[in-house]
Amino acid sequence: MTYSYCLLQFSNRPPDDDHIIAEFNKFALKGEIGERYLIGNFVGSVFDSKGGYLTLPSQEVVLYVPPGAIEEGKRQPVYCHCNEYKYGAIHAGKVVLSPIVHCGPDGAEFERDVVLAFPHCAVNPNNWNFTALTRDKEGSWNKLPEDTTFVKDEFVFVFLDHFTGYTAEGDAKEGKNAQRRITIGATGCFHRDTWCQIKVGVWCDTGSRSESRQIPGISTSWKQRTAFCVSEKDKILITEIEDVDKGLQQLGSSKKKMIRLADVGTDKDTEVTNCQFTFRHADKPKDFFCTVSVTSDGQENIKLDLFFFPTDTQLSDADPKLAEMTNAELYRKVNADWDPRDSRVSEDLWRCLCQLLDVPRDGKKDWRGFAEKLGLEASQINTLELKESPTSRLLSFYFTMEKIRGNRLDTSLQRLMEIFVEMENHAAKTYVINYTEKASVHDSQSVSDDTVGNNRIDDETIPNTQGQNEPTDCA
Structure with missing residues (x-):
C-alpha cells in the first residue's frame, strides 16, 4: 500500500509576539493595578504586593501570584501567552504533552514562588513519566527540578521564582500503556462549483473537558471534530474518505494519506491542515456527504460524518454583536465573574x-x-x-x-x-x-x-x- 506524505500547511499565524509585548509595556506604564490587557492568546496586567492571577481561558492556563511575591510598593508588569507552535518531541523518545506557555517579562524574579498551571493531554497520567521543561536564554529546553512540579488530575503545576518559557513532555513508564488525547477536525468546501475539498487537522487535546472551550456564538471552522486516544507508541495516523456520493471522483493517486503524530501541534486554537482530499463532479452538486476515517498504528479507528452545502457560511450562527466587541469585552464574555x-x-x-x-x-x-x-x-x-x-x-x-x-x-x-x-x-x-x-x-x-x-x-x-x-x- 502506498501512502502520500502531507506537509503541514499553516492557515493562520499568531500575531507578532514582540509587537504585542511592546504594546503591553506601553499599557503597563500607566495601567491601573489589576487592569487586564488581552489580545488573542496573550494576557497581561500590573500587579503589586497583594498579588492576583492571570488566566487564558481558551488554553485553560492560570498564573497565580501569591501575596508577598512582589516587594511592597513595587509595580510589576506580568504577562503570559501561548502563541507558539511546537511539533514533535523536544527531546528524543519523549512526547510533548502540554502547550508551550511563556511568562514574562523574561528574568522577572519574585520573593515567593509564583504558580503556573497548564493542562496536559495524558489520558492515564499514572502511566506517564512527566518532565517539566524551562527554556534558557539560548532557546534550549532544560529539565526543571522535580521539587518544582506537581501533576494533579489534568494539570501540571510549576512553581516559579523567575519567568521564561515552560511546557511538559513525557514518556511511558516501563511496562505501561501510556495514552494521550488528540483532537481530529474535518471540514469541507466547494471550489469552482464542481470541485469539493476536504481538510483534516489534528492537534493535541490539552483541554480538561470533553468539549472545546470557545467564545459563545463563534463557531470553529472545523465542521466536525472529536477526541481520539493514541498510544505513546503510535507514530502515524492513516486517513481516508469513505461513503462518497456517486458521481464524485477523488483526484490524486493515493486514496489514503498519512499524518505523522510527530507533526501534531500543541496549540489547539491553531487551525492547521494536516492533509486534504479533492473530489470533482461532472455537474454542479447541490451538496456533499462523506465519512472521514482515521486509523492509528494500533488499529484504533474513529469516523466523522461530513455534510455541507455550497452556500455554507462559517459564522452563520454568530452573535452579530460579537464583531463589535473589543478583546477585553470578549474576555469578559467568557469570564463574566472575574474581578x-x-x-x-x-x-x-x-x-x-x-x-x-x-x-x-x-x-x-x-x-x-x-x-x-x-x-x-x-x-x-x-x-x-x-x-x-x-x-x-x-x-x-x-x-x-x-x-x-x-x-x-x-x-x-x-x-x-x-x-x-x-x-x-x-x-x-x-x-x-x-x-x-x-x-x-x-x-x-x-x-x-x-x-x-x-x-x-x-x-x-x-x-x-x-x-x-x-x-x-x-x-
Whole structure:
C-alpha cells in the first residue's frame, strides 16, 4: 500500500509576539493595578504586593501570584501567552504533552514562588513519566527540578521564582500503556462549483473537558471534530474518505494519506491542515456527504460524518454583536465573574497560616495534613520537606486549583476553613473565620466603584482582600 506524505500547511499565524509585548509595556506604564490587557492568546496586567492571577481561558492556563511575591510598593508588569507552535518531541523518545506557555517579562524574579498551571493531554497520567521543561536564554529546553512540579488530575503545576518559557513532555513508564488525547477536525468546501475539498487537522487535546472551550456564538471552522486516544507508541495516523456520493471522483493517486503524530501541534486554537482530499463532479452538486476515517498504528479507528452545502457560511450562527466587541469585552464574555481582587489573600492571613502550619504537630494537624487533604501523593509531600515554608507552597497550589475550578475567593475561603475543621486545627480555622467575617463587615459598609478598563465591577458581594481588618495576631 502506498501512502502520500502531507506537509503541514499553516492557515493562520499568531500575531507578532514582540509587537504585542511592546504594546503591553506601553499599557503597563500607566495601567491601573489589576487592569487586564488581552489580545488573542496573550494576557497581561500590573500587579503589586497583594498579588492576583492571570488566566487564558481558551488554553485553560492560570498564573497565580501569591501575596508577598512582589516587594511592597513595587509595580510589576506580568504577562503570559501561548502563541507558539511546537511539533514533535523536544527531546528524543519523549512526547510533548502540554502547550508551550511563556511568562514574562523574561528574568522577572519574585520573593515567593509564583504558580503556573497548564493542562496536559495524558489520558492515564499514572502511566506517564512527566518532565517539566524551562527554556534558557539560548532557546534550549532544560529539565526543571522535580521539587518544582506537581501533576494533579489534568494539570501540571510549576512553581516559579523567575519567568521564561515552560511546557511538559513525557514518556511511558516501563511496562505501561501510556495514552494521550488528540483532537481530529474535518471540514469541507466547494471550489469552482464542481470541485469539493476536504481538510483534516489534528492537534493535541490539552483541554480538561470533553468539549472545546470557545467564545459563545463563534463557531470553529472545523465542521466536525472529536477526541481520539493514541498510544505513546503510535507514530502515524492513516486517513481516508469513505461513503462518497456517486458521481464524485477523488483526484490524486493515493486514496489514503498519512499524518505523522510527530507533526501534531500543541496549540489547539491553531487551525492547521494536516492533509486534504479533492473530489470533482461532472455537474454542479447541490451538496456533499462523506465519512472521514482515521486509523492509528494500533488499529484504533474513529469516523466523522461530513455534510455541507455550497452556500455554507462559517459564522452563520454568530452573535452579530460579537464583531463589535473589543478583546477585553470578549474576555469578559467568557469570564463574566472575574474581578481584579478575586483570589487575592492578604499577606497577614498568609503569614499567620504559614507560621501556624509550618510547625510540626501531632495528628497531622500541620502542613502534612493539609497536603494530604489537597490530594498530594507521598512523593510530592516529601519534596516539600526541604522548603523553607511548605505551607506557603501549599497555599499557592490550593488557590491556583480553586481558580481552575472556577471558584470565587469567598467559596475558596469557605472550603479552606472546612479543610482545617477536618484536620481538627481549630486555630487555623479561627484565622480564616475572623478574616472572612471582618472582611465581610468592611465590604457591607462600603460601596465599591472599582472598575476594570471601562467595565464596572458587578454588584455581587466580594470579600475585601485589600489588607484591612485581617487577623494579625499569630501567637
